[in-house]
Amino acid sequence: DKANYRHFMAKEIHEQPEVVGHTLARYVDMASERISLPTELPFDFNDVQRISIAACGTASLAGFVAKYWFERFARLPVEVDVASEFRYREAPVRKGDLAIFISQSGETADTLAALRYAKAEGMHTLAVVNVPTSTIARESETVMPTLAGPEIGVASTKAFTCQLMTLAALAVAAGKARGVLSDADEAKLVHGLVEIPRLMTEALTHEHEIEKLARDIAKSKDVLYLGRGTSYPLALEGALKLKEISYIHAEGYAAGELKHGPIALIDETMPVVVIAPYDKVFDKTVSNMQEVAARGGRIILMTDAKGAEEATVDSMVTIVMPDMSAAFTPLVYAVPVQLLAYHTAVVMGTDVDQPRNLAKSVTVE
Ligand code: F6R
Numbered sequence: 319d320k321a322n323y324r325h326f327m328a329k330e331i332h333e334q335p336e337v338v339g340h341t342l343a344r345y346v347d348m349a350s351e352r353i354s355l356p357t358e359l360p361f362d363f364n365d366v367q368r369i370s371i372a373a374c375g376t377a378s379l380a381g382f383v384a385k386y387w388f389e390r391f392a393r394l395p396v397e398v399d400v401a402s403e404f405r406y407r408e409a410p411v412r413k414g415d416l417a418i419f420i421s422q423s424g425e426t427a428d429t430l431a432a433l434r435y436a437k438a439e440g441m442h443t444l445a446v447v448n449v450p451t452s453t454i455a456r457e458s459e460t461v462m463p464t465l466a467g468p469e470i471g472v473a474s475t476k477a478f479t480c481q482l483m484t485l486a487a488l489a490v491a492a493g494k495a496r497g498v499l500s501d502a503d504e505a506k507l508v509h510g511l512v513e514i515p516r517l518m519t520e521a522l523t524h525e526h527e528i529e530k531l532a533r534d535i536a537k538s539k540d541v542l543y544l545g546r547g548t549s550y551p552l553a554l555e556g557a558l559k560l561k562e563i564s565y566i567h568a569e570g571y572a573a574g575e576l577k578h579g580p581i582a583l584i585d586e587t588m589p590v591v592v593i594a595p596y597d598k599v600f601d602k603t604v605s606n607m608q609e610v611a612a613r614g615g616r617i618i619l620m621t622d623a624k625g626a627e628e629a630t631v632d633s634m635v636t637i638v639m640p641d642m643s644a645a646f647t648p649l650v651y652a653v654p655v656q657l658l659a660y661h662t663a664v665v666m667g668t669d670v671d672q673p674r675n676l677a678k679s680v681t682v683e
Pocket of ligand 1: 429
């Protein structure tokens with residue numbers, strides 16, 4: 319049931335504060351502001367030397383964000399692969415290390431095959447899945463469910479942000495277990511997570527601005543998305559979302575890669591979406607934006623109030639997100655990224671919930 323929404327995707331975007339809140343409540347003790355995983359993990363994070371993450375599409379991009387979190391909070395090296403590459407490359411892995419599989423449906427053929435490979439190699443397997451009765455959930459040693467509820471729109475939205483919430487909690491738990499994070503660090507990070515649902519609600523209030531921008535994006539043939547740090551995988555997700563539902567060609571790049579190739583594409587016809595909360599690398603991203611502006615490129619900057627004030631670039635539209643803890647910005651910036659893809663697709667008149675050639679669950683490779 320679409321409630322009062324025109325598409326399931328719109329409904330699912332708007333449900334995010336609620337379902338991300340449910341997922342948060344599963345992994346965080348709200349009263350003490352500590353991580354509290356409902357099941358005891360069958361491994362010790364101190365014995366893990368490397369984490370391998372394998373998943374497909376949007377789920378793999380949630381894994382790519384989580385790489386930054388595990389590396390920062392727990393000083394644990396992480397490799398992220400699309401599941402089809404992980405399985406056929408027969409990646410060398412270490413017995414007793416941790417492999418994480420992320421899937422909304424829990425039935426994706428390549429992700430399941432990657433899970434079976436990791437198991438056969440003697441790795442600990444942990445699944446972040448939305449369907450608790452799925453094959454991937456059944457075959458994994460540990461299951462951390464995402465509580466997104468059924469996702470009907472083919473383009474993943476609420477499952478993605480619930481995956482992020484679950485992985486954020488796990489990364490903080492890993493940092494705590496490995497003694498990288500103190501009690502105070504944990505409390506601060508958990509506090510940042512507790513704020514997310516409210517901040518997502520605030521992000522949703524920008525829908526009208528984004529709807530107007532979408533009319534412009536819909537006239538483009540190509541769109542570039544740029545970001546640094548955790549905003550880089552989100553840039554990849556923005557490009558994936560736009561192409562799959564609006565059929566407009568889009569690419570995501572690490573902002574630092576701009577001058578290594580994609581800058582050749584920039585002209586007046588190419589909008590560049592820059593995802594850049596005000597953080598340590600913001601100034602670097604501003605210089606990338608100046609390079610785009612100097613070539614007549616049009617910029618859509620997703621940032622916060624401080625970023626909007628500091629960015630001095632011509633021909634720019636800003637979407638101002640709420641101020642928040644720098645660690646978890648992808649959860650909130652996912653909202654304008656999804657809304658931009660959604661409204662562009664609506665302008666294009668595509669079948670938003672059932673884009674051509676795509677299936678909700680890819681059970682063949
Ligand atoms: C993109 C999208 C796909 C899925 C991918 C994995 O919006 O929905 O890229 O994320 O097919 O599916 P699951 O998560 O079911 O394994």
